[in-house]
Amino acid sequence: MKRPFEQAVTEHGAVVLRVCRAAIGPDEADDAWSETFLSALRAWPDLPDDANVRAWLVTIAHRKAVDVARTGARQAVPVAEVPDALAPRGDQPEEVLPDGDLWAALAALPDKQRLCVAYHHVAGLPHPEVARIVGGTAAAARRAAADGIARLRSTYAPEERVSLHV
Template sequence: MDEPFERVVAQHGATVLRVCRAVLGPADADDAWSETFLSALRAWPDLDRGANVQAWLVTIAHRKAIDVLRAAQRRAVPVAELPDAVAAPAGRDLDLWSALARLPHKQRHAVALHHLGGLPYDEVAGVLGGTPAAARRAGADGVATLRRTYQATIDGGDR
C-alpha cells in the first residue's frame, strides 16, 4: 500500500480498540490492540491496493483478541486459599463490558464486529463462520439482550 502506516493507525486505531475491548474487556484490550497493529505492520507492504483496510484490521483485531482469551484460559490463576464453593456474583454492575461479557459467544462477537468494528454482516459471517443471515440474527439478538438486560440494570430492576 502507498499510504503511510501511521495514518492507518490514526484513522482506525479507535475502531480496533473498541473491538478489542468488546471481546476482552478493558484490562487486556491494549495488548490485543498492540498485537493487531504489529501484525498489520508486517503485512502492510503486501496488502492489495483495493483492500478494505478497516475490515482487514478488525478481522486481525478479532483474531488477536481470541488469541488473548485462549492464552488466558490456559494459564493457572494463583490464589492464597481455595474456596469451598464457587461464589455467585454479588450483583449487576453498570459497566457495559459486563453486559457484553454475559452475551453468548456468537452474539458478543457479532455485536463487536458489526456495531463496534463497522463490518458489514457479510464480512462478520466470514470471520465467525456461517451465513450473513445468521450473523445478522446473532447481532440483532445480542443487541436486543443488551437493551433488555443493560437497561434493566441501569433502571435498578428487571423488566
C-alpha cells in the first residue's frame, strides 16, 4: 500500500477500538488496538493497493484479541449463562464506557455470537468476510450475528431504556 498509513489510523482507528472492546472487553481492548496497529504498520507496504483495509485490520485485530485474551490476567470471555442482572462496572469508574452495560451484555454472549456481532455490526463487514475471520460458513456467521443481536435485545436492561425504544 502506497497511501500513508496515517490515513488508515484516521479512517479506521475508532472502529477498530470499538471492535476490540466488543470482541474482548474494555480492559484488554487498548492493548489489542496497539498490537493491531503496530503489526499493521509493519506489514502496510506489502498490502496490495486494492485491499479492503478495514477487513484487513479487523483480521489482525481478531488474532491480537485472541492473543491478548489468552495472555491477559483476566480473560474477558463470556460466562456460560447470561446473568439475571448485568450491573454496570461501577467498581472501575475509569473503565466505564459509554453505555457500559451494553458492553457488559456483549461480553456475556457466547464467543462466536459476540465476534460475529463485533465484526458484522460494529466493524460493518459483510457476513462472508466475517466467516473468513472466525471460520465456518457465511450462513453460520449471519446466523450467529442474528442470534447475538436477539440475545442482546433480551439481556440488555430493557426496562431502563424505555426512552430509546419509542
